Amino acid sequence: MDFRLTEDQRALRRGVRELFARRFDREALREAVDAPAPALDRGLWRELGEAGFFALRLPEDEGGVGLGLPEAVLLFEEAGRALLPGPLVATHLAAGTVPGAAEGTVVVTAASEGLVPWLDEADAVSGDVTGAAPLRSVDPLTPLHRVARTDGHPAGEAVLLHAAEQVGSAGRTTGAAVAYAREREQFGQVIGGFQAVKHLCAGMLVRAELARAAVRAAAVTADPVEIAGAKLLADEAAVGNARDCLQVHGGMGFTWEADIHLHLKRAWVRARLGMTAERAEEAVAASL
Template identity: 70%
Template sequence: MRFQLTDDQRALRDGVRGLLARRFDREALRAAVDAPGRLDRALWRELGEAGFFALRLPESDGGVGLGLPEAVLAFEEAGRVLLPGPLVATHLAAGVVSGAADGSVVVADVDGGLVEWLDAADVVRGEAGGAVPLRSVDPLTPLHRVAGRRMPGVSEADPVAVLLTAAEQLGTATRACELAVQHARTREQFGRPIGAFQAVKHLCAQLLVRAEVARAAVYAAAVTAEPVDIAAARLLADEAAVQGARDCLQVHGGMGFTWESEVHLLLKRAWVRARRGGGGAESEELLAADLTA
C-alpha cells in the first residue's frame, strides 16, 4: 500500500516548518547552546497558540482535533531543528494540566528516574524527590536524576510518547542527511567535490536509506497506533538518528566536531532521546514477545 500525505497534512507540516524557520533558526540555536537550561517562554507560548501542544485535543475541549499522524509530522519538524524543551511531556499533558495546551505552562515527566528540563518546568508529572542535576551530553537538554516515579496510571513507556520521540529522531536523521549531502556537494578536495568520491557517496546513500526506512515505519505506526508497530518504528528511528549523525560527522571530518557546527549537536540530542522510555531494550522486548507469542 502506498501512503501519501493529504493536502491538509502537507499544509500543517509546511506551517510548522515555517514557524520554526522564523522563530528558531541557526542563530537562535546557537543562542540556546550559549545559554543552556534557559527555555524561550515566548516561543513556547507561540507554539501553544499555533496548536502544537493541542493538536490531538478535541475541538470541544479547545484543541485542534487532529490525530496521531498530524502530531508525528509536527514533532518531526521539531526534531529537524533540534527545538529544545519538554515537548512530548507538554503535548501529552494538554487537556490534563491546565495551561499546557496553550503553552502558558511547561510540563515535564519523570521517565525512568530522569527528568528533562526540571528547573524550567511549571509542573512535573510524577514524584521527583531527591533531584540531582546531571551533566548532560546535550547542552540543549538539561537533565536531573530523581528518586521518584511517574504519576499513577501513566505508563513508563506510553506508546504515544514513544512514537513522538521516534518522530523527533526521524527529523534529526533527515537533517543529518541534508547537512551531509550539502557538505559533500560544496567541500572540495583534490579539485573535486568530496561527494564525487565513492566512500562519501556510500555514506550519503546510507544516510538517506536509513532515514526513509524510518520514515515509512514512523508514518505507518502513526496510522495503526499498534504498540508493536510503534516499537519497530522507534528502533528504526533511533538507529537512523544516531548512526545518521555519526555518518554526517564522518562526511564533515574535523569540522563537524567544532563547537560552531551544529552537526555534533544532532548526535548529542539523538543520544539523549534514545534513552527515553520505550527505546532500545524496551522496544526490542516488546517486538520479541510479539514474535514469540
C-alpha cells in the same frame, strides 16, 4: 491504500517548519547553546500554544485543532529537525489535563526511564520525581535530573513522538551531509563524487526513510509493537546519521561551531527517553 501525505498534512508540516525557521533559526540555536545555562524560551512556548502545537489532538469543542496522531508525528518530526529544546512531548500529552498546557502558558515535563528533562523550568511534572538529582547532560540544550527508575511501561504516544523527533533529526543530518558533499572540493573535485562518500550518504538516506516509514505507519496503527520497532529504527537513524554526517564533514564537523554534534548529542539523550533500546527490543522479541 495511499500512504502519501494529504495536501492538508503537507500544509501543516510546511507551516510548522516556517514557524520554527522564523522563531528558532540557526542564530537562535547558537545563542541558546552559548548561553551560560539552558533556559526555556517562554515566548516561543506560548507561540507554539497559539499555533496549536500542544492542542493539536484536542477536540475542536475543547479548543483544540481536532487532528490525530499521524499529524502530531509530522509536527514532532519538524521539531526534531530544528533541534527545538524543551519538554515538547510531555506538554503536548498534558494538553487537556493540565490547565495552561494546551495554550503554552504552562510547561510540563515527565519522568521517563529514570530521567527528567527540564525539571527546573517546568511548572508541572508527570510522574514521581521524589529525590531527583541533577545530572550532567551531554546535550547542552537538554538539562536532566535522575530519578529512581520505575518498572512501569512508557505511554506509547510518548515513545512515538520521541521517535518522530529522532526521524526529523536524521533527515536534517542527511540533508546537511549531501549539501556539504556537493560543495566541498578535494583533489580537484567535489567530495560527493567519491564512492566512499556516496555510500555514506546513501546509507543515511536509507536509515532515515526506513525510520520515517515505520514511525508514520505506527502513528496510523498505534500498535505497541510497531511503536517499539519504530523507536528502535528512529534511534538508530538519528545516532547513525549524525555520526556519518560528522564523517562527511571531516575535521570541520568535529568543531564546536558546527551544528552536527548537537544533533548527535540530542539523539543520544532522546534514545534514553520514552523507551530505551533494551525495552523496545524486549517488546518486539516478545511479540515474535
